[in-house]
Amino acid sequence: MRKFLLDIDWLTIFPVLAITIMGLIILISFNINGVPDVNQALIIKHIISIFIGLIIAIIISQIDYRVFATLIQPFFFGISSLLILVLIFGVKINGSKSWFALGQLNLQPGEFAKIVIVLIVAHYVSRYYHKLNNFFLILLSLLPVLIIVSLI
Helix, strand or coil, rough: HHHHHHHHHHHHHHHHHHHHHHHHHHHHHHHCCCCCCCHHHHHHHHHHHHHHHHHHHHHHHHCCCCCHHHHHHHHHHHHHHHHHHHHCCEEEEEEEEEEEEEECCCECHHHHHHHHHHHHHHHHHHHHHHHHCCEEEEEEEECHHHHHHHCC
């Protein structure tokens, strides 16, 4: 357990956690001052989301980054499928039909698409860095990004 705690990238986790806690404090102050649509249920949902996000971040930080390079194609096809499905079966929230309603949880695949875009571009640049002086190859690298962005 001690080795696990020492392997966590605390220099990344702490600033993110600090900003998240500041957001929670602001949300609580809105509730105290009677801002409409900010209630205790929203605050509890936010706290649960913070803990879930922290656990996911710690787990992902323990994975060797090279594993993600082998998952680029499944990530691309997975997120593309989710974005197509949300266009068909998604619900409209705040004027945008880009959400899946899963009970009390609303899921927006576009948020995961941002992560996949970063992984795709990072993989392409790391694999073809020696050929990036070719304008055609740079445009070719943007094709998967264009597909994902057009579905959002």
